[in-house]
Amino acid sequence: xxxxxxxxxxxxxxxxxxxxxxxxxxxxxxxxxxxxxxxxxxxxxxxxxxxxxxxxxxxxxxxxxxxxxxxxxxxxxxxxxxxxxxxxxxxxxxxxxxxxxxxxxxxxxxxxxxxxxxxxxxxxxxxxxxxxxxxxxxxxxxxxxxxxxxxxxxxxxxxxxxxxxxxxxxxxxxxxxxxxxxxxxxxxxxxxxxxxxxxxxxxxxxxxxxxxxxxxxxxxxxxxxxxxxxxxxxxxxxxxxxxxxxxxxxxxxxxxxxxxxxxxxxxxxxxxxxxxxxxxxxxxxxxxxxxxxxxxxxxxxxxxxxxxxxxxxxxxxxxxxxxxxxxxxxxxxxxxxxxxxxxxxxxxxxxxxxxxxxxxxxxxxxxx
Amino acid sequence: xxxxxxxxxxxxxxxxxxxxxxxxxxxxxxxxxxxxxxxxxxxxxxxxxxxxxxxxxxxxxxxxxxxxxxxxxxxxxxxxxxxxxxxxxxxxxxxxxxxxxxxxxxxxxxxxxxxxxxxxxxxxxxxxxxxxxxxxxxxxxxxxxxxxxxxxxxxxxxxxxxxxxxxxxxxxxxxxxxxxxxxxxxxxxxxxxxxxxxxxxxxxxxxxxxxxxxxxxxxxxxxxxxxxxxxxxxxxxxxxxxxxxxxxxxxxxxxxxxxxxxxxxxxxxxxxxxxxxxxxxxxxxxxxxxxxxxxxxxxxxxxxxxxxxxxxxxxxxxxxxxxxxxxxxxxxxxxxxxxxxxxxxxxxxxxxxxxxxxxxxxxxxxxxxxxxxxxxxxxxxxxxxxxxxxxxxxxxxxxxxxxxxxxxxxxxxxxxxxxxxxxxxxxxxxxxxxxxxxxxxxxxxxxxxxxxxxxxxxxxxxxxx
Ligand SMILES: Cc1cc2nc3c(=O)[nH]c(=O)nc-3n(C[C@H](O)[C@H](O)[C@H](O)COP(=O)(O)OP(=O)(O)OC[C@H]3O[C@@H](n4cnc5c(N)ncnc54)[C@H](O)[C@@H]3O)c2cc1C
Ligand code: SF4
Ligand code: SF4
Numbered sequence: 001x002x003x004x005x006x007x008x009x010x011x012x013x014x015x016x017x018x019x020x021x022x023x024x025x026x027x028x029x030x031x032x033x034x035x036x037x038x039x040x041x042x043x044x045x046x047x048x049x050x051x052x053x054x055x056x057x058x059x060x061x062x063x064x065x066x067x068x069x070x071x072x073x074x075x076x077x078x079x080x081x082x083x084x085x086x087x088x089x090x091x092x093x094x095x096x097x098x099x100x101x102x103x104x105x106x107x108x109x110x111x112x113x114x115x116x117x118x119x120x121x122x123x124x125x126x127x128x129x130x131x132x133x134x135x136x137x138x139x140x141x142x143x144x145x146x147x148x149x150x151x152x153x154x155x156x157x158x159x160x161x162x163x164x165x166x167x168x169x170x171x172x173x174x175x176x177x178x179x180x181x182x183x184x185x186x187x188x189x190x191x192x193x194x195x196x197x198x199x200x201x202x203x204x205x206x207x208x209x210x211x212x213x214x215x216x217x218x219x220x221x222x223x224x225x226x227x228x229x230x231x232x233x234x235x236x237x238x239x240x241x242x243x244x245x246x247x248x249x250x251x252x253x254x255x256x257x258x259x260x261x262x263x264x265x266x267x268x269x270x271x272x273x274x275x276x277x278x279x280x281x282x283x284x285x286x287x288x289x290x291x292x293x294x295x296x297x298x299x300x301x302x303x304x305x306x307x308x309x310x311x312x313x314x315x316x317x318x319x320x321x322x323x324x325x326x327x328x329x330x331x332x333x334x335x336x337x338x339x340x341x342x343x344x345x346x347x348x349x350x351x352x353x354x355x356x357x358x359x360x361x362x363x364x365x366x367x368x
Numbered sequence: 369x370x371x372x373x374x375x376x377x378x379x380x381x382x383x384x385x386x387x388x389x390x391x392x393x394x395x396x397x398x399x400x401x402x403x404x405x406x407x408x409x410x411x412x413x414x415x416x417x418x419x420x421x422x423x424x425x426x427x428x429x430x431x432x433x434x435x436x437x438x439x440x441x442x443x444x445x446x447x448x449x450x451x452x453x454x455x456x457x458x459x460x461x462x463x464x465x466x467x468x469x470x471x472x473x474x475x476x477x478x479x480x481x482x483x484x485x486x487x488x489x490x491x492x493x494x495x496x497x498x499x500x501x502x503x504x505x506x507x508x509x510x511x512x513x514x515x516x517x518x519x520x521x522x523x524x525x526x527x528x529x530x531x532x533x534x535x536x537x538x539x540x541x542x543x544x545x546x547x548x549x550x551x552x553x554x555x556x557x558x559x560x561x562x563x564x565x566x567x568x569x570x571x572x573x574x575x576x577x578x579x580x581x582x583x584x585x586x587x588x589x590x591x592x593x594x595x596x597x598x599x600x601x602x603x604x605x606x607x608x609x610x611x612x613x614x615x616x617x618x619x620x621x622x623x624x625x626x627x628x629x630x631x632x633x634x635x636x637x638x639x640x641x642x643x644x645x646x647x648x649x650x651x652x653x654x655x656x657x658x659x660x661x662x663x664x665x666x667x668x669x670x671x672x673x674x675x676x677x678x679x680x681x682x683x684x685x686x687x688x689x690x691x692x693x694x695x696x697x698x699x700x701x702x703x704x705x706x707x708x709x710x711x712x713x714x715x716x717x718x719x720x721x722x723x724x725x726x727x728x729x730x731x732x733x734x735x736x737x738x739x740x741x742x743x744x745x746x747x748x749x750x751x752x753x754x755x756x757x758x759x760x761x762x763x764x765x766x767x768x769x770x771x772x773x774x775x776x777x778x779x780x781x782x783x784x785x786x787x788x789x790x791x792x793x794x795x796x797x798x799x800x801x802x803x804x805x806x807x808x809x810x811x812x813x814x815x816x817x818x819x820x821x822x823x824x825x826x827x828x829x830x831x832x833x
């Protein structure tokens with residue numbers, strides 16, 4: 001009846017929770033559950049992606065283990081969520097990347113970094129370790145257009161793969177076209193950008209014990225907004241380049257550098273904080289098999305930022321080209337693995353929030 | 369760490385809402401406090417861990433309550449459900465104090481959720497705990513421990529040394545070891561005896577073996593028994609308990625809220641012989657659900673079956689165990705071991721007696737049977753649309769009414785009418801003082817919180833003198 005054991009267990013739990021409903025004020029999952037009487041795989045994948053893994057419902061639950069009802073919503077939904085990434089991956093043949101995600105990401109990263117370093121060495125020859133300054137210093141080895149084309153293609157591919165996954169997900173969770181533009185998307189943007197549901201319904205997110213706090217929320221904000229700032233820095237730099245003919249590197253006070261530096265700091269502090277929280281987390285709250293994927297993604301973000309900042313610091317030294325190659329290698333790996341790693345959690349969760357906003361507006365209930 | 373050799377100002381037996389409110393209030397009043405909880409940490413807080421809301425008086429709507437609930441209205445509600453079996457002075461005092469409780473309990477870290485729809489329309493009178501009773505308890509424990517209250521788990525009070533209404537020490541069982549703990553005062557906040565099947569059998573006989581207990585197995589009533597034996601005055605009818613019909617597939621203990629079923633009014637209820645035995649549509653469900661435990665307890669082998677058809681399946685709260693389904697009444701009977709012909713006969717007779725009417729499950733709709741005994745006075749619809757469904761049900765015991773008599777200060781009263789020297793009681797163990805019979809949703813927690821807070825404060829004062 002269900003595609004996996006985790007889905008069958010999630011069905012059991014949601015059926016149980018639906019007859020209890022004590023957690024209805026804690027997050028979006030329970031009100032969404034209350035709109036249903038039975039749970040198909042699409043419903044469960046939807047609920048699992050709505051869950052922000054705040055952990056509150058585990059410590060709040062009178063039926064969590066050792067109780068014989070064995071209710072562990074955060075753990076089971078985490079497993080279903082992780083499985084759903086593979087189920088919706090495009091092309092389907094690559095869904096296996098989720099199975100040993102930590103390993104896959106590491107290999108792609110190693111290949112990508114090695115490729116860029118070897119490529120740079122070969123192309124630059126003796127100039128590999130020379131000091132380059134002035135406009136266009138970054139592009140002496142790899143011309144800007146080549147770089148833009150390569151990364152543009154990688155990014156485009158990631159976008160196509162993500163969109164295909166989202167389409168499948170959206171269809172599976174019963175998404176409609178109702179009031180998408182007129183409010184549901186905007187509502188989801190607000191809910192996602194504030195991490196509204198990562199707070200245990202105001203008591204805070206629980207992690208290592210039953211005491212709630214907002215630490216994970218803050219570290220996640222640092223990570224997400226850090227990422228967005230870095231993304232903005234890249235966009236501004238591209239505009240500078242093509243519209244104004246201004247070439248990198250830019251002075252430290254210029255917009256791309258300021259945005260990139262602030263974002264980079266966020267992308268160091270955030271992932272480190274989240275990683276530390278992950279290692280302190282009550283193991284009962286976590287699905288055993290997903291640590292590789294979670295850690296790989298955080299490490300990738302961290303490396304992106306660290307190599308970027310090193311590049312900024314060392315750009316006037318002979319380390320410029322090696323650092324550039326390293327940074328580009330990491331970013332390239334980040335781009336191509338986007339659809340096949342933890343990055344997708346943000347996308348599916350956002351889509352689930354859109355669906356939730358839609359459902360709330362439609363006033364759906366389970367009791368006639 | 370708990371030091372059992374030291375003499376505490378206040379010793380609290382129990383670890384639920386009443387106990388924790390008492391502990392916090394005593395500690396805030398400057399007393400040293402030890403909480404002895406019979407259960408292991410996970411099961412701490414007996415029935416409290418299964419609760420959802422509390423009823424407090426308030427003069428205007430708040431962020432979590434949809435409208436005012438004046439003291440007088442609360443009093444009238446209490447008078448109605450108890451049919452007068454309440455102590456007016458105590459009850460009015462509690463209702464008055466409940467107003468402040470809404471503020472006080474939040475100051476202890478407890479959170480309420482914004483009033484949401486669908487919840488028995490109690491949004492005006494009752495405050496719902498965010499995350500339910502266990503979340504509420506967790507908050508109280510965090511606060512108590514932060515204040516320096518000592519808590520011991522797996523620590524059952526098994527004996528009390530009491531001399532002429534003066535408490536001297538308690539014997540506590542820690543695993544296999546027994547320790548004597550001395551304290552200046554005692555607060556008994558350890559619930560009723562609903563989990564003690566042996567004791568229930570004294571009043572119910574062998575049928576009590578078939579009762580299911582909705583809360584933990586730790587509310588054995590040991591302390592209550594000791595107190596009554598040592599001269600404390602009793603209150604409440606020992607033969608009475610709050611019992612509802614719950615899914616027979618529920619575990620013996622601790623099935624909690626999710627085993628309840630709200631579909632009695634939508635179908636018919638038959639016993640083991642496939643015979644109906646009571647008017648399923650007598651009144652709206654919230655007013656009748658608490659009589660069905662007793663009704664089922666009165667049937668052979670304490671089991672009954674709620675039978676309905678496809679028309680009704682989605683009209684009530686989803687259940688934790690699925691309804692048993694079959695394409696015909698005959699097959700349905702087979703699935704639960706009822707005599708197929710007898711059930712068919714009962715359904716046919718019922719169907720024949722159903723009068724035409726306009727069915728509306730949201731109010732008394734006067735859709736009734738004619739010439740049937742017992743009749744069904746509302747929501748009577750023919751059971752004729754497959755698939756057919758059945759839920760087996762048994763009596764689920766919520767709490768017992770027998771307790772210790774107390775005064776306004778939560779001080780126990782002795783059988784000779786004199787106040788106890790240094791013993792207080794709060795929560796279910798003294799609920800009979802205000803709730804002699806019946807029940808109104810959320811009052812259990814009000815009694816625990818209000819009298820717990822009073823008991824803690826009074827015990828602290830008492831210990832100082
Ligand atoms: C399923 C269910 C749902 C309910 N929902 C609500 C609701 O929503 N609102 C409401 O107001 N009421 C509700 N009630 C009733 C409510 O639970 C009780 O009225 C209330 O919890 C009583 O609190 P208490 O602190 O007196 O007792 P309890 O919470 O039962 O605590 C008693 C404690 O004493 C401990 N104990 C027992 N014996 C000993 C001993 N010898 N030594 C040491 N410790 C001992 C137990 O382990 C337990 O921790 C519900 C009850 C049930 C079963
Ligand atoms: S997690 Fe537990 S307390 Fe929360 S709704 Fe589910 S069963 Fe109820
Ligand atoms: S872990 Fe948090 S977000 Fe997930 S279902 Fe539980 S309360 Fe909701």
